[in-house]
Amino acid sequence: MSAFSDIDKLAISTLRLLSVDQVEKANSGHPGAPLGLAPAAHVIWRQMRMNPKQPDWINRDRFVLSNGHSVALLYSLLHLFGYDYSIEDLKQFRQYGSKCPGHPESDSPGIDITTGPLGQGVSNAVGLAIAQANLAATYNKPDYTLSDSFTYVFLGDGCLQEGVSSEASSLAGHLQLGNLICFYDDNQITIDGNTNVSFTEDVCMRYEAYGWEVLHVENGNEDLDAILNALEQAKKSKDKPTLIKMTTTIGYGSLNAGSHSVHGSPLKPDDVKQLKKKFGFNPDESFVVPQEVYDFYNKTVIQPGMKACEEWHKTFEGYCSTYPELGSELKRRLAYELPEGWEKALPTFTPKDSAVATRKLSEGVLQAIHSYLPELMGGSADLTSSNLTRWKEAVDFQPPSTGLGDYSGKYIRYGVREHGMGAIMNGIAAFGAGYRPYGGTFLNFVSYASGAVRLSALSGHPVIWVATHDSIGLGEDGPTHQPIETLAHFRAMPNMQVWRPADGNEVSAAYLASLTKKSTPSIIALSRQNLPQLEGSSIEKASKGGYVLQDVANADITLVSTGSEVSISVDAAKVLAKKNIKARVVSLPDFYTFDQQSEEYQLSVFPDGAPIMSIEVLATSGWAKYAHESFGLDRFGASGKASDLFKAFEFTPEGIAKRAEKTVAFYKNQQVISPLHKPF
């Protein structure tokens, strides 16, 4: 006997038509996938645990629309399931300023994660599943289950073709994430037509190779019981993530069903009419929701969900009494607050301390703070011993059966998967419970993850990239590994901190800034080579993003620099002093933070009157914002000893001084105003 009846069919038709109506009204969008996926959406959401009045409830089930272009379906669901979306909101689909943008954006209510760029959503979902497993292993007790939620994903052929999903899926299989259930919309259509033009691999076999449970629903258009059976089997698969391949018809019900013409453009008016007739709706009405559909979802999902949420809060109260320490820690995390005074653990340095690579200083910070911040969850893309991302006592996040760690572990072995790591970190951050993910790789290979980094910034996930080997200073590995354009790239990205600390105090400041920001990601660029502890640096000063490291009255020039070039610039100032040229030295570890300081402060760092020259052994692009002239490296690097390379490219006190002299001479009889002064 079927678990479904007429009301289910009516609800599914409502979902389909409400989605089509949005696309028609906007005259823009993707009707095809919602028509094919409405049945599965109904079956999944009908059994999901959620509270539309408290969309961020930590023990809700998550839903990720990895094929984000199907978003009209998601807005239909959110409306019907009681979230803060009115029919009027749906009518504003894809209009400027509306609550219903063209792809899911996580600042809209009830949307767990921003998706659209293909392959990201399913990879984010691996992060959500990791966070859930970690939260459960950390806080659940035999007498209290605080976390036992699932992550459900819709994904399409495009998501499966993208490499980022391969990376994340392989890791998910290794990690045995049984709480992850993915529905693959096997509709055999992409924009280029039938998937047989480029995608003939055996997806199911590939996911079996990853160690997933793989199921197949042959008729995803209509066979609700088959979808439900697969879902229930997936929930029983405790030590494997599940991929449910669901064969559907794109644009199901449309006159052009099964063709790519229904993928990304509104249906023709006649087609919409026949569709409404076919599903028993009035062809002349739009945005119609039968009252019984509202009532059905209210009764079967919304009310039980609200009750479950209420009960969870009671359970959590009991938990806090029984386990006061863990309870208050989790309370703090749920409020997204850091523990008071944690920042006092940050190491400080004086010029007497020895020269140390900033990657090593970063390791020192992680070692110093990890015990204060249980929300820190780090890892590296297979470069642990180079990135120095692991504190000594760290436990690996691993399936207990491997004997290599357990799910309460905080250290993730990502493998050589930078893009997957970036997307997984976004998922961990999006889970909530204050999770603060960081991940290590070489600065140059953060670029492999550009797609995910961009979404960190757009969605405001405050993930941290521990990006070591930050210049030609890495030496012999050569130009394939030496970043040039990387800082310019990420500094040009909105809402992105790009720290390049020069010494121990600045490394501490970089972590302080990265961890106190709640919706801005960070890249911390760190040296492979040793750097001296600077006279004049402090956590407080560096926390402003830029500061005067070394001042001098009536300066002839200001040298501004970052990271490994700051101490060379200090030495250059000495060379210049011998030639009676007075040079101030500014350290500017993060543009983003500096730009947030008062105009007065900024002008005190970069005042009128003398030229400003930047020194950074990477691309000069972007520096003209602060400097009149820039000394940088606008070419690829080379393989050789770091010291040889710095000499060859003249990043030496003499090389800097030579250029400073030219700059002073050039501006000699000119009125020099600070580049910070701008017409608008």
Place this chain on the structure above:
Amino acid sequence: MSAFSDIDKLAISTLRLLSVDQVEKANSGHPGAPLGLAPAAHVIWRQMRMNPKQPDWINRDRFVLSNGHSVALLYSLLHLFGYDYSIEDLKQFRQYGSKCPGHPESDSPGIDITTGPLGQGVSNAVGLAIAQANLAATYNKPDYTLSDSFTYVFLGDGCLQEGVSSEASSLAGHLQLGNLICFYDDNQITIDGNTNVSFTEDVCMRYEAYGWEVLHVENGNEDLDAILNALEQAKKSKDKPTLIKMTTTIGYGSLNAGSHSVHGSPLKPDDVKQLKKKFGFNPDESFVVPQEVYDFYNKTVIQPGMKACEEWHKTFEGYCSTYPELGSELKRRLAYELPEGWEKALPTFTPKDSAVATRKLSEGVLQAIHSYLPELMGGSADLTSSNLTRWKEAVDFQPPSTGLGDYSGKYIRYGVREHGMGAIMNGIAAFGAGYRPYGGTFLNFVSYASGAVRLSALSGHPVIWVATHDSIGLGEDGPTHQPIETLAHFRAMPNMQVWRPADGNEVSAAYLASLTKKSTPSIIALSRQNLPQLEGSSIEKASKGGYVLQDVANADITLVSTGSEVSISVDAAKVLAKKNIKARVVSLPDFYTFDQQSEEYQLSVFPDGAPIMSIEVLATSGWAKYAHESFGLDRFGASGKASDLFKAFEFTPEGIAKRAEKTVAFYKNQQVISPLHKPF
């Protein structure tokens, strides 16, 4: 009976020790993989077709070291096989200025492709295999075989974990590239230790799912016959690429064999000594090559290779007589010359022509030139109908058995695989025969391929990205799809053209510049929305990268702009004229090309005397090189109609004029010098 004897063992020991000696001498590098891979390298190279005196011979077999950190092994091979590497060169391994950098760089002799960033090499190899299949299908005749070479690849666990290799491998399986043979160094070790910490998938099953032939050599350390048998079986697999999983011991022979400690650091001196003893060499000597090893390779490979090359040239002469048209076409391509006069086919426009989206104009260029340029090989990452990358008569590059095209086809259906596409394009370009690959996607998703784009620029592969939907002008898809930082990113990359044409003439100029450059890649950013044909534009002027579109005597300001904002800037100049502010308008479609013009020309475009304001609806970073002030979009975009977004962000004639007025006022009583004047 074995096909191998003592001389083979001696050669392998020589390869091993020569590689270890390089790492020891440099005190930097990776000894582990060369020790494990020397036997397979010997077996493969012993039967490869090559001519060290003509390393670019088009019908040579290719060898790609995807695990590029094993490069010491490659230099050992190149030395022993007669390429232009002396023992002295090997002694300069990883030193500044040497011929033997820390990872393979394709400007070194005999190195088919630059590798090191993991996952790229095997993906490049897919491009090499595509190009070979296309060349063979285009030029081979029943009586003349001009192309029948193989592409051999070494790859490691890291390459297999990277998503880019998943993308390319899936496509290679679909394309049934039987000429591609990959040796997977299954040594179970990555930098983080045993692969079981993050990589427990069944690689063989995954590659079977991709449609590859998969073989296993159980003892890759010693079983030469098994390696050879697998190789021969792979060569027989005509319609499947082959993955040969070869289980080896990293650092074979070392005291620390099988541990990650031999991966990336020199061996201890004692270890080197015992290793030499073990292999029957004098422990106190370095860089030793027994004469019989030289003789063996000379006799078995070098001499036969040179003879084969000579015969090929004779065959080609005969071919040219029998098929003069095809013959002279191929001759031209082998000389890397474009056909005379092809550029006359480029469309030109006058202001009377109608407004057209530059993506559509790009389609017109491809349509106009494809018949002149058989070396053009294009495609799209599943956005053909959006990127407009396919000329009408194009035949798809597909296995004939699919009925969807054939191997002589020039249009590649890449699927939703931007990174794979970028790496494959590099391989196609690296193959030779003048191949000029282009690939389409949205500008924002070129970022997914950053890793490959960077290698195009570093290696000088002149690939072309047809990057449509180049701003918030794409409209409703919203901020997940709208590029902001993208142009700043790629403009900061050395050796990279980033064109953003404003009309039809500029689109033609962009293609002209992209196709005439032989070692500089291009991104051509194109609009989704219609743009008018400009008064004052021409192919010739735009070919300088930047030019004065609209001049005026005694200008109060210069407006400089690109792409869709140029025509708005022209209208802004009209608004300003009504306010008695005289504005020049400059179009600057490509920074890279403009920077190569004479100083005099550059200063004629950006002269002293009046402020310069840039207008571009993307990040402002990088513009200060040319402009005193920049109007741009340093935030993420939004979902909405393109026209609404341009209005909301004030990219309108009035919005531009307002800012221009402020700029004029700000610089009123100042001496204004061009930003092009620099102290150094």
